[in-house]
Amino acid sequence: MTVVQPTRHAAEPTLREPAHRVNPRALKYWVITDAIWSFVVGVGLVVGYQFLPDSWARWLGPLFILIMLYNVVTLALEPLIRYRRTRWEVTGERVFSQTGWLSRDQRIAPLSRVQTVDTQRGPVMRLFRLANITVTTASAAGPITLTCLDTDLADQVTADLARVTGQTRGDAT
Amino acid sequence: MLADGGMPAPPPGMGAGDEEGWHRLSARMLLVHPVRALMSMAVPLVLVVFGVSRGDNGPWLWFVVVGAVLAVVFGVLAWFFTTYRFTSEQLQLRTGVLSRKVVTAPLDRIRSVDLESTPIHRVLGLAKAKIGTGVDTSQIELDGLTRQQGADLRVFLLRRSHVVDTGDSPSTEAPAATDADAGATADRTGEEELARINWGWLRYAPFSLSSLVVVAGAAGVLGQFGDDLPFDEVSAAQGAWEWVIARSLVLLIAGAVVALLLSWVLVSTASYVLNWWNLRLVREPGGKIRLSRGLLTTRSQTIESAKIRGVLMTEQFLLRFVRGAELTALATGVGTGGTTRLLPPAPRRVVEQVGHELLEEDGALTMALTGHGPKARRRIHVSQQWGSLFLAVLVAVPTYWIDVWWFASWPWWVPLAALGAVGLLNLAIAEASWRNLGHGLTQDHVVVQTGAIIRSREVLERAGIIGWVLHQSFFQRRLGLADLTATTAAGNERLVAPNIPVGAAIELADAATPGMLDRLRA
Numbered sequence: 001m002t003v004v005q006p007t008r009h010a011a012e013p014t015l016r017e018p019a020h021r022v023n024p025r026a027l028k029y030w031v032i033t034d035a036i037w038s039f040v041v042g043v044g045l046v047v048g049y050q051f052l053p054d055s056w057a058r059w060l061g062p063l064f065i066l067i068m069l070y071n072v073v074t075l076a077l078e079p080l081i082r083y084r085r086t087r088w089e090v091t092g093e094r095v096f097s098q099t100g101w102l103s104r105d106q107r108i109a110p111l112s113r114v115q116t117v118d119t120q121r122g123p124v125m126r127l128f129r130l131a132n133i134t135v136t137t138a139s140a141a142g143p144i145t146l147t148c149l150d151t152d153l154a155d156q157v158t159a160d161l162a163r164v165t166g167q168t169r170g171d172a173t
Numbered sequence: 174m175l176a177d178g179g180m181p182a183p184p185p186g187m188g189a190g191d192e193e194g195w196h197r198l199s200a201r202m203l204l205v206h207p208v209r210a211l212m213s214m215a216v217p218l219v220l221v222v223f224g225v226s227r228g229d230n231g232p233w234l235w236f237v238v239v240g241a242v243l244a245v246v247f248g249v250l251a252w253f254f255t256t257y258r259f260t261s262e263q264l265q266l267r268t269g270v271l272s273r274k275v276v277t278a279p280l281d282r283i284r285s286v287d288l289e290s291t292p293i294h295r296v297l298g299l300a301k302a303k304i305g306t307g308v309d310t311s312q313i314e315l316d317g318l319t320r321q322q323g324a325d326l327r328v329f330l331l332r333r334s335h336v337v338d339t340g341d342s343p344s345t346e347a348p349a350a351t352d353a354d355a356g357a358t359a360d361r362t363g364e365e366e367l368a369r370i371n372w373g374w375l376r377y378a379p380f381s382l383s384s385l386v387v388v389a390g391a392a393g394v395l396g397q398f399g400d401d402l403p404f405d406e407v408s409a410a411q412g413a414w415e416w417v418i419a420r421s422l423v424l425l426i427a428g429a430v431v432a433l434l435l436s437w438v439l440v441s442t443a444s445y446v447l448n449w450w451n452l453r454l455v456r457e458p459g460g461k462i463r464l465s466r467g468l469l470t471t472r473s474q475t476i477e478s479a480k481i482r483g484v485l486m487t488e489q490f491l492l493r494f495v496r497g498a499e500l501t502a503l504a505t506g507v508g509t510g511g512t513t514r515l516l517p518p519a520p521r522r523v524v525e526q527v528g529h530e531l532l533e534e535d536g537a538l539t540m541a542l543t544g545h546g547p548k549a550r551r552r553i554h555v556s557q558q559w560g561s562l563f564l565a566v567l568v569a570v571p572t573y574w575i576d577v578w579w580f581a582s583w584p585w586w587v588p589l590a591a592l593g594a595v596g597l598l599n600l601a602i603a604e605a606s607w608r609n610l611g612h613g614l615t616q617d618h619v620v621v622q623t624g625a626i627i628r629s630r631e632v633l634e635r636a637g638i639i640g641w642v643l644h645q646s647f648f649q650r651r652l653g654l655a656d657l658t659a660t661t662a663a664g665n666e667r668l669v670a671p672n673i674p675v676g677a678a679i680e681l682a683d684a685a686t687p688g689m690l691d692r693l694r695a
Contacts, residue, residue: 002539002540002541002542002611002622003541003542003543003544003608003609003610003611003622004541004542004543004544004611005543005544005546005547006543006544006546006677012653012674012675012676013676013679013680013683013694013695014675014676014679014694014695015643015679015690015693015694015695016693016694016695059570093688093691094689096693102646102647103644103645103646103647103649103650104643104644104645104650105642105643105644105645106642106643106644107640107641107642107643108640108641108642108689108690108693109639109640109660110639110640110689113639113640137639137640137660137662138505138639138661138662138666139639139640139660139661139662139666139667140666140667141642141658141660141666141667142639142640142642142660142666144640
């Protein structure tokens with residue numbers, strides 16, 4: 001009613017990719033975590049199958065096999081694609097990240113609006129000396145996670161971010 | 174940082190408190206607690222009293238009485254141990270009988286003060302104050318101020334935060350407002366009325382779906398008696414009676430429909446009157462928006478207008494037929510989840526006018542928006558039909574492959590019928606949501622309109638945008654579409670423009686927040 005459809009499309013601008021790739025060790029880390037996950041799911045399904053009554057097992061069986069197949073295919077494809085697609089960038093004025101392997105998420109937050117900077121290292125991540133940095137703003141929709149940076153680099157980036165955002169005035173809303 | 178460091182700051186009319194400045198809530202609250210306890214015990218009491226005739230209810234009666242006494246004792250203890258005070262920088266509230274808790278709010282961070290009086294409160298001249306700091310959603314509750322204290326507190330807290338914010342020295346309104354009695358009247362001078370209830374709007378009440386829940390509940394209760402209706406006896410009759418039966422069944426159904434409609438109109442109108450009685454929406458001097466309303470329970474909500482980052486206009490399916498709409502304010506850390514309902518279902522023209530007043534800009538609620546084009550239409554239709562397909566498969570599995578229970582009796586065409594019916598419905602929904610979908614940009618605001626059954630137009634101040642998220646699902650990437658999210662601290666903390674062409678998304682983001690996308694465009 002009050003919406004007018006556009007008649008033509010001018011030159012379509014797009015966003016460029018952020019500058020940096022994640023650490024190459026992330027590839028191994030993703031393979032390992034995916035493998036652990038597929039193994040757990042597989043064991044769960046096999047055990048569950050034993051307890052199913054026959055009438056259910058007849059048509060749930062193929063479904064279980066499909067799920068396990070999907071997990072194996074994911075294990076083979078996902079880490080590599082994810083490695084190519086995951087990128088990050090912190091410049092003087094903003095944090096910019098890109099994540100996702102089938103989908104794509106590009107997130108931008110100006111440093112002046114950043115409220116907290118956290119670093120996380122899970123047990124498996126520590127094996128590979130990797131760390132995640134999560135930057136939050138005053139919006140629940142706005143957290144930006146820079147995944148799988150080298151630990152030393154992560155510390156340095158965190159320190160830089162903390163220094164810059166410490167100068168911010170007001171409550172950043 | 175405070176403008177006037179050591180100022181001891183009891184608001185006018187509060188008295189000094191004890192030697193450390195701690196106040197108790199009004200002693201009249203001691204009457205409220207027993208009444209509340211009695212009301213919560215009313216149902217069990219009635220049950221017991223009516224059950225007494227069957228004898229042997231002595232222990233239960235005692236149980237109820239002891240429960241009531243305990244509730245009263247706890248209420249008194251809670252009152253005794255609840256104290257609050259104002260220091261030069263903070264409002265502090267101590268609560269808890271066994272485990273003590275202290276909640277504090279910095280005075281210069283207080284962004285909203287809500288006053289609420291239930292009927293019991295009103296009989297005793299009391300009010301409950303909810304004080305919000307506008308940063309997180311937790312609010313400090315002072316349940317049991319006198320009405321005058323509440324009014325003074327509101328003026329005191331909000332004027333103070335305003336003074337600190339702007340760095341102004343307390344201006345001419347200050348001396349008038351410090352006088353306890355003149356507080357409310359001085360306030361009224363120079364305030365600008367944005368809206369007032371117009372009982373002609375009552376005609377919109379039945380078209381609002383908000384009371385659907387209430388009527389559905391009532392229908393459910395009536396349904397309990399359905400078994401007692403004499404259907405079986407009637408249908409057992411034969412011959413000449415059959416015509417009468419058929420007629421009476423039709424009458425019965427027609428009667429039920431009419432009764433349902435009548436109760437719908439009654440309930441929706443009653444809840445409209447209860448909630449929106451005496452509605453006044455005013456802009457006070459110093460940039461505050463005050464909303465007061467309510468017939469039995471009265472509410473007064475005050476928000477700093479600087480914290481209002483936008484508005485949301487919703488038009489439900491039925492309301493759209495009568496050109497009605499509703500208005501909600503999007504603010505930071507105020508109200509429920511950052512949203513405050515400002516107007517009841519009202520004429521769309523009024524909603525637009527009040528909305529524009531709040532936004533301090535014309536056009537955002539009336540302007541024509543830019544649609545998202547043919548690819549978005551395709552995407553919306555396809556993703557909507559996944560639902561139909563899923564439902565059809567869900568029906569097909571029991572029809573074709575499970576031969577147990579009553580599935581066995583389903584004929585072969587049931588899944589196809591389900592697919593057809595749901596498919597048509599989804600077709601209509603998808604088309605409507607594409608037609609409603611659009612975005613726009615004004616001098617100060619970003620506008621996004623979405624929704625099929627409930628059309629909602631969300632307007633967000635450009636200065637309130639604190640980041641962007643461009644999300645593309647696998648299928649959206651193939652079509653060059655994206656979900657563009659503007660992140661913000663206000664309202665539900667995001668403004669989403671779904672299925673927008675990537676080019677349009679980047680143009681919109683770049684134009685709305687100049688500089689944020691510098692050197693990111695390719």
